[in-house]
Amino acid sequence: MKEKVLVIIPAFNEAESIGKVVGDIPKDWVREVVVVNNSSTDATEVNARNAGATVLREDRRGYGFACLKGIDYARQKPMDERPDIIVFLDGDYSDHPEQLPQLVRPIIEDGYDLVIGSRELGEREKGAMAPQQIFGNWLATTLLRWFYGVKFTDLGPFRAIRWSSLMEIGMVDTTYGWTVEMQLKAAKKKMKCTEVSVDYRRRIGVSKITGTIKGTFMAGYKILYTIFRYL
Numbered sequence: 001m002k003e004k005v006l007v008i009i010p011a012f013n014e015a016e017s018i019g020k021v022v023g024d025i026p027k028d029w030v031r032e033v034v035v036v037n038n039s040s041t042d043a044t045e046v047n048a049r050n051a052g053a054t055v056l057r058e059d060r061r062g063y064g065f066a067c068l069k070g071i072d073y074a075r076q077k078p079m080d081e082r083p084d085i086i087v088f089l090d091g092d093y094s095d096h097p098e099q100l101p102q103l104v105r106p107i108i109e110d111g112y113d114l115v116i117g118s119r120e121l122g123e124r125e126k127g128a129m130a131p132q133q134i135f136g137n138w139l140a141t142t143l144l145r146w147f148y149g150v151k152f153t154d155l156g157p158f159r160a161i162r163w164s165s166l167m168e169i170g171m172v173d174t175t176y177g178w179t180v181e182m183q184l185k186a187a188k189k190k191m192k193c194t195e196v197s198v199d200y201r202r203r204i205g206v207s208k209i210t211g212t213i214k215g216t217f218m219a220g221y222k223i224l225y226t227i228f229r230y231l
């Protein structure tokens with residue numbers, strides 16, 4: 001494949017799952033897999049490296065901080081080695097990494113800038129998403145449609161974006177607003193956006209966001225704040 005695809009996986013204490021996530025990524029589609037270890041206290045780093053990933057460290061805790069670290073790494077590459085497409089993927093094995101081609105193809109073949117993997121459209125294992133997560137996604141995507149005129153059904157973590165579009169968007173969120181920020185800025189800039197269905201299963205290990213009360217409130221607040229802040 002001529003397009004260079006780089007995968008960024010933020011990971012905070014995902015030692016049990018990270019090797020499977022990296023292992024299931026279709027290697028013929030991807031140049032490099034980058035795991036950003038977000039101050040894990042377990043074997044996330046060594047397991048990621050053993051699975052063949054490049055491991056970076058980000059000590060400031062936050063989903064966005066970890067993703068930004070991965071982008072910075074790509075940006076520092078020489079021009080001819082810089083990726084054409086970035087895929088974001090969680091480290092908990094909830095997503096099905098083998099579905100990566102479905103996310104990348106619309107960018108390569110149909111000129112899309114941003115492709116969201118929608119769990120709403122795909123098959124979900126029972127209990128894979130918490131009720132508050134399903135409600136939150138519904139609310140956030142409804143607000144995105146009202147205020148930004150863009151139709152998404154999910155703020156899913158598994159997504160692909162053209163490198164040049166990602167640079168133009170200029171991501172800044174360092175925590176839970178990351179996913180919605182990318183979608184609403186792409187909409188504001190009239191980028192070509194779409195979604196494809198992706199499947200979702202119960203994660204390995206414990207949830208750091210929706211599985212905790214603090215995480216749920218922080219994420220909900222930050223997502224709503226982000227939607228109104230960019231109006």
Ligand SMILES: Nc1nc2c(ncn2[C@@H]2O[C@H](COP(=O)(O)OP(=O)(O)O)[C@@H](O)[C@H]2O)c(=O)[nH]1
Pocket residue numbers: 010011012013014038060061062063066089090091092203206207208209210211215
């Ligand atoms: N909460 C949290 N998650 C992080 C952080 N850095 C990376 N992550 C990763 O973000 C992904 C999503 O987190 P997860 O606990 O699965 O949240 P959930 O999907 O809402 O249950 C996982 O791959 C985490 O390892 C961080 O600082 N905080």
Ligand SMILES: [Mg+2]
Pocket residue numbers: 090092094203207
């Ligand atoms: Mg998860």
